[in-house]
Amino acid sequence: MDHDRLEDIISAVRADGRRVTVAKRAVARVLVELPDHLSAEEITRAAQRYASDVSPSTVYRILEEFERLDLVVHAHVGHGATVYHLAGALHGHLVCTNCGVTIEIPSRHFDALSGDLLKTYGFRLDRHHVAIAGLCARCRDA
Numbered sequence: 077m078d079h080d081r082l083e084d085i086i087s088a089v090r091a092d093g094r095r096v097t098v099a100k101r102a103v104a105r106v107l108v109e110l111p112d113h114l115s116a117e118e119i120t121r122a123a124q125r126y127a128s129d130v131s132p133s134t135v136y137r138i139l140e141e142f143e144r145l146d147l148v149v150h151a152h153v154g155h156g157a158t159v160y161h162l163a164g165a166l167h168g169h170l171v172c173t174n175c176g177v178t179i180e181i182p183s184r185h186f187d188a189l190s191g192d193l194l195k196t197y198g199f200r201l202d203r204h205h206v207a208i209a210g211l212c213a214r215c216r217d218a
């Protein structure tokens with residue numbers, strides 16, 4: 077596990093004048109250990125290994141706090157399901173509507189679209205927040 081990354085999160089919480097609880101430490105640890113797109117339920121289940129009595133509502137509150145501190149971002153995949161991960165390099169998401177797989181793609185794929193939308197509609201694209209739906213290569217071949 078990346079202990080520096082974990083300590084960075086803990087320091088950021090402390091620097092904001094907030095308490096570092098066992099539950100917060102557990103959620104932070106899960107986010108560092110499982111660098112994936114996880115639902116709040118998955119995070120809760122994994123966090124319970126380190127803080128057995130942590131409840132889903134506590135995990136939601138912690139994720140909100142981490143988001144306010146720009147430590148965590150969320151995105152919507154599948155039918156609007158919300159997933160969380162540590163804030164990091166900007167990327168986009170493709171989600172397969174058949175098998176549900178989420179594919180992380182580099183942000184540069186949106187460069188042309190982003191420029192067009194800004195020029196034509198004055199609209200600033202958020203590349204990360206909502207996944208693009210379609211069929212993955214495996215499902216398309218099947």
Ligand SMILES: [Zn+2]
Nearest residue numbers: 113151161169
């Ligand atoms: Zn993501």
Ligand SMILES: [Zn+2]
Nearest residue numbers: 150151152205
């Ligand atoms: Zn959202």
Ligand SMILES: [Zn+2]
Nearest residue numbers: 172175212215
């Ligand atoms: Zn698929």
